[in-house]
Amino acid sequence: MNYEAVIGLEVHAQMLTDTKIFCGCSTKFGAEPNTQTCPVCIGMPGVLPVLNRKALEFAIRTGLATNCVISTYSRFARKNYFYPDLPKGYQISQYELPICEHGYIKIMVEGQIRKIGITRIHMEEDAGKNIHEGTGQYSFVDLNRAGVPLMEIVSEPDLRSPVEAVEYMKKLRAILRYLGVCDGNMEQGSLRCDANVSIRPVDEKEFGVKVEIKNINSFKFVEKALDYEIRRQIKVLKEDGKIIQETRLWDSGKGITESMRGKEEAHDYRYFPEPDLVPILVDQKWIDEIKASLPELPDIRRERFVSIYGLPENDANLLVSEKAIADWFENTVKLGGQPKAVANWIMGDLMKLLNAENKTIEECHLEPLRLVEMLKLVEQGTISGKIAKTVFEEMYRTNKTADEIVQEKGLVQISDSGEIEKTVDEVISKHPKEVERFKAGEEKLLGFFVGQVMKKTKGKANPQMVNELLKKKL
Ligand SMILES: [Zn+2]
Numbered sequence: 001m002n003y004e005a006v007i008g009l010e011v012h013a014q015m016l017t018d019t020k021i022f023c024g025c026s027t028k029f030g031a032e033p034n035t036q037t038c039p040v041c042i043g044m045p046g047v048l049p050v051l052n053r054k055a056l057e058f059a060i061r062t063g064l065a066t067n068c069v070i071s072t073y074s075r076f077a078r079k080n081y082f083y084p085d086l087p088k089g090y091q092i093s094q095y096e097l098p099i100c101e102h103g104y105i106k107i108m109v110e111g112q113i114r115k116i117g118i119t120r121i122h123m124e125e126d127a128g129k130n131i132h133e134g135t136g137q138y139s140f141v142d143l144n145r146a147g148v149p150l151m152e153i154v155s156e157p158d159l160r161s162p163v164e165a166v167e168y169m170k171k172l173r174a175i176l177r178y179l180g181v182c183d184g185n186m187e188q189g190s191l192r193c194d195a196n197v198s199i200r201p202v203d204e205k206e207f208g209v210k211v212e213i214k215n216i217n218s219f220k221f222v223e224k225a226l227d228y229e230i231r232r233q234i235k236v237l238k239e240d241g242k243i244i245q246e247t248r249l250w251d252s253g254k255g256i257t258e259s260m261r262g263k264e265e266a267h268d269y270r271y272f273p274e275p276d277l278v279p280i281l282v283d284q285k286w287i288d289e290i291k292a293s294l295p296e297l298p299d300i301r302r303e304r305f306v307s308i309y310g311l312p313e314n315d316a317n318l319l320v321s322e323k324a325i326a327d328w329f330e331n332t333v334k335l336g337g338q339p340k341a342v343a344n345w346i347m348g349d350l351m352k353l354l355n356a357e358n359k360t361i362e363e364c365h366l367e368p369l370r371l372v373e374m375l376k377l378v379e380q381g382t383i384s385g386k387i388a389k390t391v392f393e394e395m396y397r398t399n400k401t402a403d404e405i406v407q408e409k410g411l412v413q414i415s416d417s418g419e420i421e422k423t424v425d426e427v428i429s430k431h432p433k434e435v436e437r438f439k440a441g442e443e444k445l446l447g448f449f450v451g452q453v454m455k456k457t458k459g460k461a462n463p464q465m466v467n468e469l470l471k472k473k474l
Contacts, residue, residue: 001201001238002201002202003199003200003201003202003230003233003234003237004160004199004200004201004202005159005160005161005162005197005198005199005226005230006157006159006160006197006198006199006200006207006208006210007157007159007160007161007162007164007165007195007196007197007226008154008155008156008157008158008159008195008196009154009155009159009165009168009169009193009194009195009196010152010153010154010155010193010194010195010196011152011153011154011155011169011172011191011192011193012150012151012152012153012191012192012193012194013062013150013151013152013153013172013176013181013182013184013190013191014027014126014148014149014150014182014183014189014190014191015054015055015058015059015148015149015150015151015181015182016058016180016181016182016183017052017054017055017058017149018054019052019054020041020052020125020147020148020149021049021051021052021055021092021123021124021125021147021148021149021150022040022041022049022050022051022052022092022125022147022277023038023040023041023049023050023147024038025037025038025040025041025147027148027149029188031144033131033140033142033143033144034142034143034144035144036144037143037144037146040147041125041143041146041147042087042143042146043086043087043088043089043146048276049092049274049276049277051076051277051280052149055123055149056099056123056280056282057290058149058151058179058181059099059100059121059122059123059151060099060100060282060286060287060290061179061181061290061294062100062121062151062153062175062176062179062181063099063100063103063121064287064290064291064294065175065178065179065294065297066100066103066104066105066118066121066153066172066175067103067104067105067118068100068101068102068103068118068120068121069100069101069102069103070099070100070282070287071097071098071099071100071101071282072281072282072283072284072287073097073279073280073281073282074094074097074098074099074279074280074282075094075097075273075274075277075279075280076092076093076094076123076273076274076277076280077092077093077094077095077096077271077272077273077274078090078091078092078093078271078272078273078274079091079092079093079095079124079269079271080269080270080271081267081269083127084130084139084141085127085128085129085130085141085143085146086127086128086146087128087141087143091124091125091127092124092125092274092277093122093123093124093125093152094122094123094124095122095271096271097279098120098121098122098123099121099122099123099280099282100118100120100121100122101119101120101121102117102118102119102120103117103118103121104116104117104118105118105168105171105172105175106171106299107164107167107168107171108167108313108314108317109161109163109164109167111313111314114158114164115158116155116156116158116159116164116168117155117156117158118153118154118155118156119154119155119156120154121151121152121153121154122151122152122154123149123150123151124149124150124152125146125147125148125149125150126145126146126147126148126149126150127145127146128141128142128143128144128145128146129141129142129143129144129145130142151181151182153172155168157196157198157207162222162223162224162226162227162230163223165195165222165223165226166219166222166223169193169219169222170219170321171298173191174298174320174321174322174323175297175298176191177322177323178295178296178297178298178323179294179295179297186217186218186219187217187218189217191217192215192216192217193215193216193217193222194212194213194214194215194216195212195213195216195222195225195226195229196210196211196212197210197211197213197226197229197230197233198210198211198233198243199230199233199234199237199243208233208243209242209243209244209245210245211229211233211243211244211245211246211247211248211257212246212247212248213225213226213229213247213248213249213250213257214247214248214249214250214260215249215250216250221250221252224250224252224255225250225257228250228255228256228257229248229257232256232257244262245262246259246260246261246262247259247260247261247262248260298320298321298326301316301320301326302316302317302320303316305319305320305326305329309333309339309340309343310339310340311339311340311343315340315343315347318347319343319346319347322360322361324360324361324362325346325361328346328361328368329342329343329346331368332346332368332369332371332372335368335369335372336372337368337371337372337375338375341375342371342375345371345375345392349389349392349393349396350364350366350392350396353393353396364396365399366395366396366399367399370395370399370400370401370402371392371395373401373402373403374388374391374392374395374402377391377402377403377406381413381415381462382406382412382413383402383406383412383413384413384459384460384461384462384463386454386459387406387413387459387460390409390459391405391406394409412460413460413461413462414457414460414461414462415462415465417465417469420453420457420461420462420465420466420469421469423453423456423457423461424449424453424466424469424470424473425473426456427449427452427453427456428449428470428473428474430452431449431452434448434449435474438474439474446467446470446471446474449470449474450463450466450467450470453466453470454466
């Protein structure tokens with residue numbers, strides 16, 4: 001029997017507000033433990049929370065960008081559970097009346113566009129953090145994170161494979177970053193997700209028993225954890241076992257998911273409306289204002305890159321995945337770079353150099369103008385495509401102009417036919433056997449001769465001239 005996976009994601013995004021959701025404490029990451037707290041966010045009795053207007057605006061922005069309906073009436077609830085990092089015993093979250101509902105985003109998988117439903121987006125406060133490592137016989141609690149505003153973005157169970165789940169996550173991250181409502185930093189936990197996954201026989205309508213995988217904090221782990229879990233569930237069913245409804249944890253070290261708690265131990269949160277916060281009334285005029293202030297989002301930008309610059313869909317999709325990269329591309333083209341050539345240099349050499357140093361494009365000093373200047377040298381035949389790679393890497397490191405680098409390192413392409421002819425003659429006389437084979441009809445040896453000439457000239461010979469001269473002389 002063939003099975004298909006049914007996946008839904010609950011993504012937690014930390015909002016980029018300066019202060020917490022119900023008090024004025026700073027949300028800055030990495031401060032000394034418990035230095036960014038007050039009676040409200042540590043949950044002292046008798047205090048009153050006040051909603052941060054910026055957090056509400058960010059949630060609305062996100063809802064509008066993901067095609068949601070914005071509720072003009074919503075409210076907060078208390079989600080009751082006891083845990084050391086949540087001293088007041090409940091988390092303030094939205095429950096039956098969330099701020100955004102019924103949206104969708106589009107993802108591209110293997111060149112096909114898929115629409116993934118968004119059930120709801122609600123606001124809530126983050127909990128604190130327990131610290132066990134390196135503390136000997138004690139555990140400590142850091143409440144700097146308590147009260148940091150979160151959005152929980154819940155998808156419909158519309159995803160059918162780990163790859164789709166990753167694409168969805170990447171698209172969501174891109175949108176949040178374009179909007180400036182979340183930095184998307186998964187290493188620091190600003191973006192993390194829980195996945196609900198079940199399997200069912202292909203063509204079956206009914207859902208299988210779902211398993212929840214908690215707290216996955218990288219794209220790689222989303223793919224690996226789901227992949228493992230789907231295979232595990234298929235194995236259980238094939239061996240006539242039963243999938244049990246449970247919560248599992250992804251162990252990235254072992255590369256497996258492990259049971260954390262079963263359904264019977266599941267929390268009963270006893271939600272009830274938060275009595276200390278009034279219901280949220282949002283007027284349509286404000287929603288319209290926020291809508292008018294939205295930036296150009298990745299989908300629209302991708303379409304524009306395809307129609308205006310003639311880029312292939314996949315190139316455009318890759319470039320718009322990060323706003324800064326799309327900006328860099330567009331700046332370079334505006335300065336006179338040929339769009340497809342610029343896209344190739346960004347997606348190839350530039351990405352490779354950035355990845356090798358784990359840097360973002362904002363952290364690199366290379367200016368768009370430098371690439372334009374270099375492309376001109378290639379066009380004019382001053383440097384070969386191969387030399388250009390060396391020049392590009394040097395530009396990336398120093399932001400010197402291509403001209404400077406070419407002069408300094410003596411990289412000018414040799415287009416002097418006399419000089420190339422001399423090298424061609426040398427190569428031919430050094431390889432009599434290959435010459436004979438070539439003459440006997442083994443034409444692909446031409447590549448060998450070209451390679452030898454290039455090697456001798458350190459890649460500087462004009463390839464076209466080398467080809468012509470070799471053909472003439474052989
Ligand atoms: Zn506070």
